[in-house]
Amino acid sequence: MPKPRVIYWFRTDLRLHDSPALQAALDLEPECLWPIWCWDPHYVYRVRNGHNRWKFLLECQEDLSGSISKLNKNSRLFVIREGPQTLLPKLFKAWRSTHLVFEKDTDPYGRERDAEIIKLAKEAKVEVVIKYGRTLWDSDELVRFNGNKPTMTISQVQTAGGKIGDVPRPLPAPKSLPDPGSLEFDFEIDRPSHDPDVNHTQRQSEEKSYANLKGPKGGFEVPTMEELGLIAPTKKLVGGETEALKMLDRIVANEDYTATFEKPKTAPTAFDPAATTMLSPYHHFGALSVRELYWRVQDVIKKYKGTASKPPVSLIGQLQFRDMYFAAHASIGSVFGQTHGNSHCKFIPWHLRSKIDEKTGLATKEYIVNSEEAESWFKRWKFGITGFPWIDAVMRQLRTEGFIHHLARHSVACFLTRGGCYIDWERGAEVFEEWLLDHEPACNIGNWQWLSCTAFFSQFYRCYSPIAFPQKTDKNGDFVRHYVPELKDFPAKYIYEPWKAPIQDQRKAGCWIKGDGTAGVVDGLQTYPKPMFDFSTRREICIQGMKKAYDVGLNGADEKVKDGTWRELFDDAAEGPTKGSNDKEANKGMRTHVEWELNDSDIHFGEDRGDAEEVKSPKKAAAQKESGSSGGGKRKRQDSSGGSMDKFVTKSASGSKSKAKKK
Numbered sequence: 001m002p003k004p005r006v007i008y009w010f011r012t013d014l015r016l017h018d019s020p021a022l023q024a025a026l027d028l029e030p031e032c033l034w035p036i037w038c039w040d041p042h043y044v045y046r047v048r049n050g051h052n053r054w055k056f057l058l059e060c061q062e063d064l065s066g067s068i069s070k071l072n073k074n075s076r077l078f079v080i081r082e083g084p085q086t087l088l089p090k091l092f093k094a095w096r097s098t099h100l101v102f103e104k105d106t107d108p109y110g111r112e113r114d115a116e117i118i119k120l121a122k123e124a125k126v127e128v129v130i131k132y133g134r135t136l137w138d139s140d141e142l143v144r145f146n147g148n149k150p151t152m153t154i155s156q157v158q159t160a161g162g163k164i165g166d167v168p169r170p171l172p173a174p175k176s177l178p179d180p181g182s183l184e185f186d187f188e189i190d191r192p193s194h195d196p197d198v199n200h201t202q203r204q205s206e207e208k209s210y211a212n213l214k215g216p217k218g219g220f221e222v223p224t225m226e227e228l229g230l231i232a233p234t235k236k237l238v239g240g241e242t243e244a245l246k247m248l249d250r251i252v253a254n255e256d257y258t259a260t261f262e263k264p265k266t267a268p269t270a271f272d273p274a275a276t277t278m279l280s281p282y283h284h285f286g287a288l289s290v291r292e293l294y295w296r297v298q299d300v301i302k303k304y305k306g307t308a309s310k311p312p313v314s315l316i317g318q319l320q321f322r323d324m325y326f327a328a329h330a331s332i333g334s335v336f337g338q339t340h341g342n343s344h345c346k347f348i349p350w351h352l353r354s355k356i357d358e359k360t361g362l363a364t365k366e367y368i369v370n371s372e373e374a375e376s377w378f379k380r381w382k383f384g385i386t387g388f389p390w391i392d393a394v395m396r397q398l399r400t401e402g403f404i405h406h407l408a409r410h411s412v413a414c415f416l417t418r419g420g421c422y423i424d425w426e427r428g429a430e431v432f433e434e435w436l437l438d439h440e441p442a443c444n445i446g447n448w449q450w451l452s453c454t455a456f457f458s459q460f461y462r463c464y465s466p467i468a469f470p471q472k473t474d475k476n477g478d479f480v481r482h483y484v485p486e487l488k489d490f491p492a493k494y495i496y497e498p499w500k501a502p503i504q505d506q507r508k509a510g511c512w513i514k515g516d517g518t519a520g521v522v523d524g525l526q527t528y529p530k531p532m533f534d535f536s537t538r539r540e541i542c543i544q545g546m547k548k549a550y551d552v553g554l555n556g557a558d559e560k561v562k563d564g565t566w567r568e569l570f571d572d573a574a575e576g577p578t579k580g581s582n583d584k585e586a587n588k589g590m591r592t593h594v595e596w597e598l599n600d601s602d603i604h605f606g607e608d609r610g611d612a613e614e615v616k617s618p619k620k621a622a623a624q625k626e627s628g629s630s631g632g633g634k635r636k637r638q639d640s641s642g643g644s645m646d647k648f649v650t651k652s653a654s655g656s657k658s659k660a661k662k663k
């Protein structure tokens, strides 16, 4: 019997340790093994990807490639510049491969792609081996043991997981790897279309990663940021399995920290040292196995003499939440990422809802601008110029570093949706998709639904105050001073409410509280915006809106949501910014935005530790009518800066340009 000739296809698993799929490939005792990565245009052009995450991915690939070469000097990660659907059948033939092995991917695109690849492999008589390794338990199994229903609570995960059995112990990294076979092929590149390129605003120069199948030097190199036309990263974390394993060693060496970790007690303002592990970006790219973290933590707990923390607040609990979102996503599929057509997502008549493709029922990349004021709030939120220093500091940290603490994510997500702006959670999830290093579709979508009280969590009357909440862990406002340097010299008593500082204090601190974030320098002093609304008023309006929507009780799959007749149920006189029957949008007649052109149990940590302010008897909202007028007067130019606030420019009446303060 000739020995197998195996293509190992790296995707969600940029590591050598604890890789059941790689182990399965080695168990075949292959004659040759090609470790490859298909440079898939889907991720290059169709998924929002900020420059920081790109760089993190390239670092993970370089690190893995180096580790492979250490085990076999003839081998490396062979990056081939073409989509797998067209590339793999050609490789099967050229390399006379007998097997294709990869880690299971339950994301909707992953499933669809893999179904096609399995079919193509069958046609080529290539055997496909798939192993799960991305989660504690196989997400499809969790769903099966949850009565074929999506896992919507942590206790469902624990019960279903308990039925499946113990999380498997991690596998050691291999000690050697077989040689790759011949790397020759004579086929041409199937060059993908650049259109649409959702990331074009990120690029400083032309994207050229598809110039040659084997890369510019012909050595299957990992692409560079220059090839992608991307700007230099500003992140702090360095990608790669080597770095992840070092971080993990440091974490578990601190037994007290590991065994007694309680997420609600971690400070969202603490990064030196970081309050949480910051391992999520490594999990996302598979540079660190979640089962490795799970068992290293369990082993510490087993030996620990004191009282260890327990799920859901412990580190193990955090990983269970991750599995919960993965299994929910695996079960619900594409519509998990949107309200429309999603029976698990409550319908709230948010501002800036997604435009839906009537044929597919799926959200397009556009959204409906049903309120110019909300549109302006959304941009100000995105670029960290809301006038609420806590919100702005977090959003600027996200934009520059690609990482923010979980409770900071809570704050800004609550503020954008049910606790401030009443803007669709899908808009917020898109910004996180673009900027987070750890962006994981399942976790991002699920957590946004949680925070917006559209699924997983429903206590909408508990809101995060942008003033009281950060004060609990950072009275002096050091976090704000760092990320919003305009305010660095403000007295501590005004740091979260600088608009209350008397004019002489503003002068002394070297910053006027003025305008909408685009005023630039005035009378020789920099400016920081006034708050874009009165928070208490907005919170009450939102709570009334939520109450109304909960009373109406529609979910995304209701016919009334699909055909637009939901409007009949929302009386315009009702409290809350519902728009009701006067809302004529109906996907027609309203301005739409293409996002990429904008550029410019019920326990879930934060809420339950009592940080969120509960409004017990919501007053009738102030008679603040939702106006369709532009908030703040000036119309902002659509930003084409690739997420840089530097280009957030307006023209003054005289036509001269004024720039937002550069961070």
Ligand SMILES: Cc1cc2nc3c(=O)[nH]c(=O)nc-3n(C[C@H](O)[C@H](O)[C@H](O)COP(=O)(O)OP(=O)(O)OC[C@H]3O[C@@H](n4cnc5c(N)ncnc54)[C@H](O)[C@@H]3O)c2cc1C
Residues within 6 Å of the ligand: 263, 276, 277, 278, 279, 280, 281, 283, 284, 315, 318, 319, 321, 322, 323, 325, 404, 405, 406, 407, 409, 410, 413, 432, 436, 438, 439, 440, 441, 443, 444, 445, 447, 448, 451
């Ligand atoms: C609005 C919003 C969006 C989010 N988007 C993402 C996302 O795109 N990708 C992502 O991985 N996490 C996301 N989270 C969850 C969570 O904030 C991050 O996983 C966590 O902050 C990562 O920091 P850490 O590695 O220090 O976590 P730790 O607290 O140290 O937890 C250890 C690990 O558990 C997992 N984890 C922890 N909390 C969660 C959670 N709530 N949901 C899922 N997994 C969790 C992560 O893999 C993490 O590395 C989001 C949360 C919110 C509120």
